[in-house]
Amino acid sequence: xxxxxxxxxxxRLRRYARALLGDRYAADDLVQDTLERAWNKxxxxxxxxxxxxxxxxxxxxxxxxQVRSKRSxxxxxxxxxxxxxxxxxxxxxxxxxxVERALRALPDEQRxxxxxxxxxxxxxxxxxxxxxxxxxxxxxxxxxxxxxxxxLIAGAEPVVPLKVVK
Amino acid sequence: MTPVLEDDLQAFVDDVLxxxxxAEVVTYxxxxxxxxxxxxxxxxxxxxxxxxxxxxLAEPVPAALVARPAARRWRPYALAAxxxxxxxxxxxxxxxxxAPLPQAGSSLARSAAIAHAVYAPEVRHPVEVGAEQxxxxxxxxxxxxxxxxxxPKLAPLGYDLVGGRLLSGPQGPVAQFMYQDTRGQxxxxxxxxxxxxxxxxxxxxxxxxxxxxxxxxxxxYGYALSGEIKREALLALATAVYQQLSP
Numbered sequence: 001x002x003x004x005x006x007x008x009x010x011x012r013l014r015r016y017a018r019a020l021l022g023d024r025y026a027a028d029d030l031v032q033d034t035l036e037r038a039w040n041k042x043x044x045x046x047x048x049x050x051x052x053x054x055x056x057x058x059x060x061x062x063x064x065x066q067v068r069s070k071r072s073x074x075x076x077x078x079x080x081x082x083x084x085x086x087x088x089x090x091x092x093x094x095x096x097x098x099v100e101r102a103l104r105a106l107p108d109e110q111r112x113x114x115x116x117x118x119x120x121x122x123x124x125x126x127x128x129x130x131x132x133x134x135x136x137x138x139x140x141x142x143x144x145x146x147x148x149x150x151x152l153i154a155g156a157e158p159v160v161p162l163k164v165v166k
Numbered sequence: 167m168t169p170v171l172e173d174d175l176q177a178f179v180d181d182v183l184x185x186x187x188x189a190e191v192v193t194y195x196x197x198x199x200x201x202x203x204x205x206x207x208x209x210x211x212x213x214x215x216x217x218x219x220x221x222x223l224a225e226p227v228p229a230a231l232v233a234r235p236a237a238r239r240w241r242p243y244a245l246a247a248x249x250x251x252x253x254x255x256x257x258x259x260x261x262x263x264x265a266p267l268p269q270a271g272s273s274l275a276r277s278a279a280i281a282h283a284v285y286a287p288e289v290r291h292p293v294e295v296g297a298e299q300x301x302x303x304x305x306x307x308x309x310x311x312x313x314x315x316x317x318p319k320l321a322p323l324g325y326d327l328v329g330g331r332l333l334s335g336p337q338g339p340v341a342q343f344m345y346q347d348t349r350g351q352x353x354x355x356x357x358x359x360x361x362x363x364x365x366x367x368x369x370x371x372x373x374x375x376x377x378x379x380x381x382x383x384x385x386x387y388g389y390a391l392s393g394e395i396k397r398e399a400l401l402a403l404a405t406a407v408y409q410q411l412s413p
Contacts, residue, residue: 004279004280004283004376004377005375007232007283007284010227010231010232011222011223011227012223014225014231015223018222019215019218019219028230028231031231032231035231099214099215100218114215115215117180118180118211118212118215119216119220123182143172143173143175146176146179146208147204150204153211
């Protein structure tokens with residue numbers, strides 16, 4: 001029984017979901033829905049292939065299908081950004097709160113790519129498979145995400161929360 | 167040299183260029199300080215993102231996330247659907263016998279093994295109530311499970327009680343008792359209600375990844391002893407547990 005293998009990945013799924021959504025409870029709901037689906041579909045996972053990338057692919061699908069439809073609720077919770085303990089001296093000199101705010105201002109599809117690559121350290125190929133997009137799209141979204149973040153953090157662009165048009 | 171493109175810069179940030187290309191990009195930066203600055207900013211973002219979200223990795227995982235799907239939160243519509251389904255099923259097979267699900271026992275073993283895998287490695291909070299409050303532990307868990315629990319003594323076999331905790335299982339509350347030997351090897355005894363199963367079972371063995379489990383059902387309660395130890399050693403312990411619980 002390979003459930004333990006899935007369990008080992010839960011902390012990283014939680015980190016990614018938290019970074020993606022900002023809100024702790026919404027993030028754990030996303031993880032829970034992802035795990036439910038993973039457990040139900042575990043027979044479809046090919047042993048030997050990357051379980052982590054497979055789980056991120058499931059999370060992406062759940063996110064796209066469910067979370068986006070609840071977007072307005074999430075935007076409300078985003079106004080109360082989580083309080084994060086920040087060390088007094090940031091060696092990188094970035095204001096951590098600015099980074100978080102900039103991250104929230106990215107379009108979902110750019111934020112997903114940035115987080116999978118920068119935090120979860122998926123290869124471009126793995127990110128491409130997890131998100132079911134061509135590798136060229138991964139690269140262009142990554143580039144746009146990083147540049148947008150940079151401009152937002154530098155104050156070159158005002159942070160305006162995106163409005164989702166259904 | 168091949169022109170340096172945006173993809174190269176991203177790959178430089180992510181540190182996935184080979185040596186040669188990396189050196190070429192560094193050369194490129196010498197002539198383009200604004201590009202070097204941009205890449206430096208991207209790397210700082212990555213560091214900041216890790217600072218923001220890596221602490222999540224150290225948080226304890228909520229118990230609800232490690233339970234099997236059936237043990238998870240009830241969604242109103244799922245409950246309504248299952249009640250409806252049960253009604254239909256009872257009506258449908260009303261004349262026949264309601265046989266217990268064949269995998270009832272094996273799901274017990276699996277749930278127990280997962281609970282073992284989650285809590286046995288815990289260093290700081292392996293149990294909710296420690297062995298020093300054994301009376302309180304037994305009273306509390308007995309009340310929650312609706313039966314008089316007895317905690318088997320495994321000290322003669324080298325395992326002392328560490329304590330216990332309350333978990334949520336597929337069929338309601340579950341008690342988990344943890345034992346430890348002098349080398350820190352841990353065993354967990356998982357006691358769950360098996361409502362409607364009705365049927366007692368013999369000792370069964372299941373290997374769930376690294377965790378060995380002996381389990382049995384006795385008078386509507388399921389018991390599972392889990393440990394990452396050899397089958398024979400676990401059998402001796404499970405036999406001792408069984409004898410103490412079924413006088």
